[in-house]
Every structure is written in structure tokens, then in C-alpha cells.
Amino acid sequence: MSARKPIIAIDGPVGVGKSSVAASLAERLGLVYIDTGAMYRCVTLMAQRAGLSLDDAEAVAELAQRIGIHFERRDGGLRVICEGEDVSEAIRAPEVSRGTSPVADNPAVRERMVALQQEMGRAGGVVMEGRDIGTVVFPNAEIKIYLDADPKIRAERRHRQLIANGKPSDFEKTYNDLMERDRRDAVRPVGALRVADGAIVVDSSHLSESEVIEQLYHLATNHPSWTPSVC
Numbered sequence: 001m002s003a004r005k006p007i008i009a010i011d012g013p014v015g016v017g018k019s020s021v022a023a024s025l026a027e028r029l030g031l032v033y034i035d036t037g038a039m040y041r042c043v044t045l046m047a048q049r050a051g052l053s054l055d056d057a058e059a060v061a062e063l064a065q066r067i068g069i070h071f072e073r074r075d076g077g078l079r080v081i082c083e084g085e086d087v088s089e090a091i092r093a094p095e096v097s098r099g100t101s102p103v104a105d106n107p108a109v110r111e112r113m114v115a116l117q118q119e120m121g122r123a124g125g126v127v128m129e130g131r132d133i134g135t136v137v138f139p140n141a142e143i144k145i146y147l148d149a150d151p152k153i154r155a156e157r158r159h160r161q162l163i164a165n166g167k168p169s170d171f172e173k174t175y176n177d178l179m180e181r182d183r184r185d186a187v188r189p190v191g192a193l194r195v196a197d198g199a200i201v202v203d204s205s206h207l208s209e210s211e212v213i214e215q216l217y218h219l220a221t222n223h224p225s226w227t228p229s230v231c
């Protein structure tokens with residue numbers, strides 16, 4: 001019997017709640033959570049701060065080659081450290097969110113991010129979440145999940161969340177932004193979002209977050225790769 005803990009790959013579109021689901025699942029299973037979207041956000045933030053045009057593929061790729069990114073668990077949360085600075089909040093700024101698409105489209109950036117992610121998960125014991133984890137980063141992950149939800153429902157959730165946080169939101173605009181990000185994720189030349197071979201599709205359209213976590217927890221703990229003696 002192997003003493004290796006499994007890799008759980010979770011992919012899915014924007015606004016489906018992957019991050020909070022993956023973080024809670026990792027916590028319950030005693031695995032390390034890795035948010036790969038945060039890594040593309042780090043490159044975007046650092047490129048913007050350096051005054052680079054995000055469409056300058058060569059300059060952005062060069063920056064991505066030398067950038068240091070790692071994650072730290074602090075106070076029960078995951079902190080994103082880039083070049084020694086805690087950028088966990090800075091990478092969530094709207095201008096960073098808007099800038100990520102050309103950065104994530106850049107094949108040389110992806111090559112470097114995928115290599116870092118493979119290094120982070122090499123020993124197993126991770127819940128890694130993104131767009132290409134089950135297809136490119138860890139096609140042999142023990143457990144692959146594709147988390148999906150109807151675009152209207154994803155937009156509605158985001159719209160309500162913005163309102164609840166006291167931020168202005170217009171449903172039509174939120175929906176159109178989400179559709180555009182879905183389109184860009186789907187047509188990306190490398191690492192496009194698609195259901196990985198062997199992935200279990202979980203449609204969360206009519207499930208609460210805790211119901212999704214519960215479902216994934218059962219999928220993981222009932223999977224043949226999961227044995228109490230190793231996990």
C-alpha cells in the first residue's frame with residue numbers, strides 16, 4: 001500500500017465557488033490547499049506594477065520566469081506571498097482581475113506556472129484548484145472534479161455577494177462579464193477550461209456551498225485512493 005496522499009484536482013468556471021469549496025475540503029481532509037488562479041494574479045499584479053503592457057507577451061513571460069510565489073497558512077487562512085510580500089488582498093483588486101486574461105493566455109507564463117504547481121503538488125496531499133489542473137498540471141491526479149453551475153446562477157450569486165458587501169452591482173453587467181470570462185477560459189490556446197478525462201462533474205446550480213463540500217468530501221473519502229491508514 002502506498003503511503004502517498006492523493007492529489008485532488010478541482011477545475012471549473014469563474015464564479016462557481018471553487019476557492020471556498022477547495023479550501024474547506026482541504027481543511028476537512030487534512031490536505032494542503034493550492035489556489036492556482038492566485039498565481040496568475042501575482043504575475044498580473046507584478047507586471048502592472050512594473051508598468052508592463054500585459055499584451056507584451058515576451059516581457060510578461062520574462063517576469064514570470066523569475067517571480068517567486070509561495071503560499072503560507074496563517075491564522076487559518078491561505079496567504080499568497082509574491083517576491084516576499086503578502087499580496088493576498090492586492091491580487092483581488094478589480095484591475096488585477098481584469099488584467100489576468102492576457103497573462104493566462106501567455107503560453108510561456110503557463111509553462112512556468114504549471115512547473116511551479118507540479119513542484120508544489122509532487123509529493124501529493126493537495127487540493128489544487130484552477131482551470132487546467134486535471135487536464136494539464138496533474139492529468140494523473142487520483143481524484144478529478146469539474147465543478148460547474150449554470151451561468152445565470154453564478155452571476156446571480158456574484159451579484160448578491162457584491163450587494164451584501166455594500167458594493168454597487170448591476171446584474172446585466174455581472175452576467176456579461178462572467179460570460180466573457182467563460183469565453184476567454186474556453187478559447188485559451190493552451191490550458192483551456194474543459195472537463196478532464198475521468199473527472200467527476202458536480203453541478204452546484206441547486207446546491208448550497210456546504211452541500212457541495214459534503215458531496216466532494218464523500219467522493220474523496222469513498223475513493224479507492226483514500227485509505228484511513230495513509231490519510
Ligand code: DC
Nearest residue numbers: 036037038040100101104130131132
Ligand atoms: O480563478 P481566478 O479568477 O482567481 O483566476 C485568475 C485568472 O487565471 C483567470 O483569468 C483564469 C486564470 N487561470 C488559469 O488560466 N488557469 C488556472 N489554473 C487558474 C486560473
